[in-house]
Amino acid sequence: MSDEQPEPRRIGSTRNVIIALYSVYALNYVLPLITLPYLSHVLGxxxxxxxxxxxxxxxxxxxxxxxxxxxxxxxxxxxxLDQPEVVNRIYWSTTIGKAILATLCSGLLVAWSFAGYMSPAERGATLLGSLMIWGGVITPACFYEGSQRLPALAATLLLTRVGMLIPLFLFVKSRDDVMLAASLQYAPTFICGLILTITLILKREIRLNVKIGLSDVLAEARDAYHIFLSSALTSVYVYANVILLRMISGPGAVGYYVAAERLTNALRACTAPAIQAFFPKICIAFERGERDYIHKINRRFTLAFAASAILILVGFSALGEWFVGRFLGEAFGETFRILRILVFVPAIVGMTTTQVMLTIIASGNQSLLKRIYVYGAVFHLVQAPVCIYLWGGVGTACSVAATELFMLVGVYRVSNRINHGQIAVRAQTQMDRQTQRQKLRHEMATERD
Structure with missing residues (x-):
């Protein structure tokens, strides 16, 4: 392969990116809402x-x-973004690190499937989850988000999901088809990752002759550790709830809760595109010290999410029960009671995500998230089992809403300290030093060769 460098890509119009993201993301989250009523009637x-x-x-x-x-x-x-060699080193260090972790997690998934009691359908569906794990490895998300090309990623995922609809509606016909339905639900991420990676390689944006050592992978892991810890603690009250609910109340209760969660996830997804579109520019704005611009963007997001919470309250109060009965079926009456609580969560999450991404992470202070999420996880672990034991799916929703409010307060306190200069913005100096060290090692290796 030629060593010719591709032209560096520049960050484009944020407005165009937001419009494209909302257009494609809307379709991406409409599709699960199309399959949800079908699966709820067919699978129960x-x-x-x-x-x-x-x-x-x-x-x-x-x-x-x-x-x-x-x-x-x-x-x-x-x-x-204007240094393709540095970007490729970041990409390969990240991908190799993910692949190592995915190998370990795949083994853990197999152990989990056979260690505890599961029905054959549950075991098969659990093992098929490896498609999602390896899809996360091969999807070059950092490439697309960092260069503001998330619309291309979202569009590719949309096309793969549309492709999976055909076999879903043709072949999933009864409750015995749970494993087939699971595979068709999990496959799009893996297929999307393959398409995007091959595309970048053919366009020579991903180069195959980049030399990466263990030190490069560990350097990326050290920078990502604080964000990982926050994400891992978040998963305690986002994903572990379903596992705990299944252990206490069984798969039926999980079905009611999952139906409500998927509906609110569609609302939660509406918060992501605009924040992601602004993220690269806010990172650069912190580098340049453009405080007024940063404050203006954050205020606008906060007001928008507050207004959306009011609109959701009015709409759900008027049409919620009728919608659930028609959309999911009469058997999902419990889902309506869960939704009465979960419907407010997307607005809360939107406010929290705005401060996390557009202030804390963009300013380089992701290490501060660790303490917030530790407190949030402890708070959730204390109250969630009690709520789930007493009230089942409704208790699960109450515990999630309470924890999200707790997290919002903690994140806002840290963001205010950053905005008022009480916490310094961590510029790219440390990263630039690391890049220089990597470049020096690369030059020395070239001289030895």
Whole structure:
């Protein structure tokens, strides 16, 4: 392969990126809402609970595989976008680190599947979760987010999900087809990752002759560690709830909760595109000390999410019960009671994510997230088992909402300290030194060769 360097890509119009992201993300989250009523009628609450349980296990392991690389590496790509060699070193160090973790997590997934009591359908669906794990490895998300090309990633994922709809509607016809339904739900991430990686290689944006050592992988892991710890602690009250609910109340209760969670996840996804589109520019704004611009963007996001919470309250109060009955079926009445609590969570998450990504991480202070998420996980572990034991799926929703509010308060306190200069912005000086050290090692290796 030629060593010719591709032209560096520049960050484009944020408005265009937001429009493209919302257009494609909207379709990406409409598709699960199309399949949800079909699967709820065909598989029933228990079958839907099997898929939700297996997916939650895979999502927890996926947090380990990602290890915080997604945001830490994207931040570096955004800052070094005009240096293709540095970007390639970031990409390969990140991918190799993920692959090592995915190998360990795949072994853990097999052990989990055979260690405890599971039905054959649950065991098969759990093992199929490896598609999600390895899909997280091969998807070059840091490349696309750092260069503001997330619309291309989202569009590719959309096309693969559309492709999976055809066999889903053709072949999933009864409650015996749970494993087939699970495989078709998990496969799009893996297929999408293959397509995107091959595309970048053919366009020579990913080079295959980059030499990466263990020290490079460990350096990326050290930078991502604080974000990983935050994500791992978040998974305690996002994904582990489903596992705990299944242990206490069985797969039927999981089915009711998963149905409500998927509906609110569609609302939660509405918060992501705009924040992701602004993330690279806010990182650069912190580097340049453009405080007024940063404060303006954060205020606008906060007001938008507060307004959305009011609109959701009015809409759900008027149409919620009718919608659940028609959309999921009369057997999912419990889902409506869960939704009455979970429906507010997306707005809370949007406010929290704004401060985490556009202030704490963008300013280089991701290490401060560790303490916040430790407190949040401890708070959740104290109250969640009691709530789930007493009130089942409704208690699960109450525990999640309480923890999200707790996290919002903690994140806002840290963000205010950063915004008022009480916590210094950590510029890219440390990363630049690391890049220089990597470059020096590379030059010395070239001289030896």
């Amino acid at each position: 609450p228990a079958g839907l609970g099997v898929i939700g349980y297996a997916q939650s296990i895979a999502q927890i392991l996926l947090v380990v595989v990602d290890f915080g690389f997604g945001l830490s590496s994207a931040r570096k790509v955004a800052v070094h």
